[in-house]
Every structure is written in C-alpha cells, then in structure tokens.
Amino acid sequence: MTGILYGVGVGPGDPELMTLKAHRVISGAKVIAYPAPDSGESFARSIAAEAIASDAIEIPMIVPMRVERFPAQDVYAASAEVIAKHLSAGENVVVLCEGDPFFYGSFMYLFARLADIFPTEIIPGVSSLGACSAALRRPLTARNDVLTVIPGPLPDEDMRAKIESAEAIAIMKVGRHLPRIRALLDEMGMTENAGYIERASLGEQTVLPLADAPESAPYFSMILIYKGDDPWLTL
Amino acid sequence: MTGILYGVGVGPGDPELMTLKAHRVISGAKVIAYPAPDSGESFARSIAAEAIASDAIEIPMIVPMRVERFPAQDVYAASAEVIAKHLSAGENVVVLCEGDPFFYGSFMYLFARLADIFPTEIIPGVSSLGACSAALRRPLTARNDVLTVIPGPLPDEDMRAKIESAEAIAIMKVGRHLPRIRALLDEMGMTENAGYIERASLGEQTVLPLADAPESAPYFSMILIYKGDDPWLTL
Incomplete structure (x- = not known):
C-alpha cells in the first residue's frame, strides 16, 4: 500500500481561511512539503503552522524567489523524488499550497511527476x-459578467486588449510591474474603477484606490477593475 | 450597538470545504439568512446545515430558480428589511452564500442595500x-496564463472571441446552454481540451471529457478548457 499525495490549498493568508478539510488533513500529516524562499519563512507553512504536528517530517522545497523566473524544475524534480520515497513507504504526504493548488500554483510540477504513480487528491x-x-x-463579478484574470508580466498591448473585452478584470502578481500597469490604466481612463490590494486577509492588508497605491508593490498584490455600471460597484 | 452583517462563503458543496472562519461564524449565529428555491432545499443551507444552531432564527430568501432570470430584486429588498431589523436590534446576521460571496453571488444585492448602514464583513x-x-x-491556470471566466448565456460570437484570446477558459452556469456551447467548441476544434464537471466536490460529482457530457446539464455545471501546451495538461 502506497501513501496518498495531497495537494492542499491553505488559502490566501489568514489561517482561519483554511478549509475544515485542509485543517484535518494537515493536522494528521506525518510528512509535509511546502515551497520556501531561499531565505526567510515559507508563506504556505506560516499559514498552516498552528495545524502542523510538532513531530511531522518537513520537506521545504527551496525555490529562489526571483520574480518572473521560471520555477526551478530541478527543485521540483528533487522534491518529487523525496516525496515519492515517503509515498512508496506507505506514508501520506501533504503538500501545502498558497491559495488554491491549481490556480497559478507550483503544485502542478509535483502533480505532473507523481499523480500517475501515486493516488493523489x-x-x-x-x-x-x-x-x-x-x-x-x-x-468581483455579477450576473453575466466576463471575468479576465491577467498576470502582471503580460505586455501592454495584450493587457490592453484583455481589459477592453471584459467587464471584470483581476491583474495578479503585480509586483514590480505596478508603474507600467498604472500608466496603462491611466491612459485607458480606468484608474478610477481600479482598486489595489496587498496581502489580502492578513493583518497587514493594504487596500487603496489605485491612484493612491505605493510606487513599489510586493509580488502578492493585485489590481481589481470593474467596468459594470451598477452605482454600488463604484469605489 | 448594531449587529454585524456577515456575507459568508460556504464553498462549492462539500461541507468540509467551508473555511474554519465560516464554520465559526455560522456556529455562533443566532440569525441566519440564505437563498432558497421556491420548492426544495436551499443549497447554501444544506452545505452549512451541520453548523447551524438548532435554535437559530432562519430567514430563507425565496428566489424563483428560473434560469437566466434576473434575480427578483423585490425578494432582496424585502429580505434586507427583515435583516436590518435584526441588525438594528444588535443581533449579528449571517448570510450563507454558495461558493464565494462576491463571485457571481446574489449577496451583492444585500450588500448594496445594507453595507453603508451596518458594519459588514x-x-x-x-x-x-x-x-x-x-x-x-x-x-486551472499555470505560469503566466490568462484566464477568462465566461457565463454560459453569452452569445456565440462573443464567446468565440473570449475563448480565442485566453489560455485557460472556464464556462460557468452551463445548464441549458450545453448543446449550443458544445457545438461552438466542436467547430473551434476545442472539444478534446475541454472537461465537463457537474456538482463538483459533492458525492454525486460528475467529471467527463466534454465529448461524453450528457445532453442536458444542471445549472451548477462548468466546462474547463486549457489551451496550453504542457503534455500533462491534456485530458
């Protein structure tokens, strides 16, 4: 009997926004893996910290946090090997994922390597x-709105076309692209419908009209734009 | 002191996919409101049922479940009045919302009427x-994919353009539009990259390649399309 591989979304940051299921599975885990920066704390682990058993075996997957860099496949290949050993030995392995595992998540790199071999949930x-x-x-969206989710690195021309053709727009991973995106939205006359959010659901959450956003943004920041005509949707 | 209005996402269906916070707030609620069909059970209430106190006051907001019909604003106006009375009397009111309150959620109609008057979370x-x-x-999305979320009722011409310009596409509220959408995707050569999902996370969940989807779909069904080129992303 091999173990089960769990890809567990731990939510956006507030530990209370973990699901009951995530909490149960993490609490019972003897082996836990998570992405971690080369220096400092793992965000995914910090969200789940209270639920992790003190004697759990931990597997940090250390991926250098360079913005825009393609995640180091070597790290995931090596981590998958370590995880596979535990699964082969009959132990379940819980992989902690910021937010949702399949929404821009690096868990896909483990899933691609392991889900055909081991039972995976x-x-x-x-x-x-x-x-x-x-x-x-x-x-975020109402009635029959079209929502488009755009990664911050998308070039201006493409971003403009996407913004023009949706009612609701979320620009993710804003980070160092903030000045460029803000200039584009200004030019498009969209600034007054745009909100800027940093570290949502955490204690140090920042929420501002885009016009008042800081000059530099962390990787985990988002711009939300609404082009609908409901008066109560105006910021 | 007035009470607090809570708009609480109860997740997609599996009660264990409620968040710890949702569970805590629902468990402690003395007044609970939720959307309900004119006959049969409220889906939102059924998800949260185990957490609801037996002596809680319940306010079903009965909205006729006609597909496509603009939600009956009269119902929300009347419900908002009832809820406002409890809030004015100092009682918190918890409104149960399927999925996420602000993702195509009818909670916005209560929020629009009450959030300026009462503290709202x-x-x-x-x-x-x-x-x-x-x-x-x-x-759903990887790396720098653009995701577009399309409501099923969108006309073919618009839907085609949206599908062409994104890497990842989710078509929501498929319901009776399934035959039309399937024909469009066939014509676009997209069928083999499309998955069909009914009642996700519930016991009776159905997951099929779109080609094998049934002729008629329930309102809560979705088509997911991925146009990326990663081999493991092909169904």
Missing part, C-alpha cells in the same frame, strides 16, 4: 481573487 | 473554479 482552497474582492468590499 | 469561500479544476485533476 487535490483539496481546493480560497484563492486570492476571493480574498481581494472581500478586502476591496466590491463584487 | 465578507468571508471569502472556495469557489467552484477551484472545486472544478480539482475534480478534473488539471490545473
């Missing part, structure tokens, strides 16, 4: 989309 | 996007 989590719209206090 | 939930991609066992 995905536990969805609250994504940053939900946390950011809650923080902004404005619906 | 939104508790985000796991959306059907996360539940459906987990059920399909395929990432």
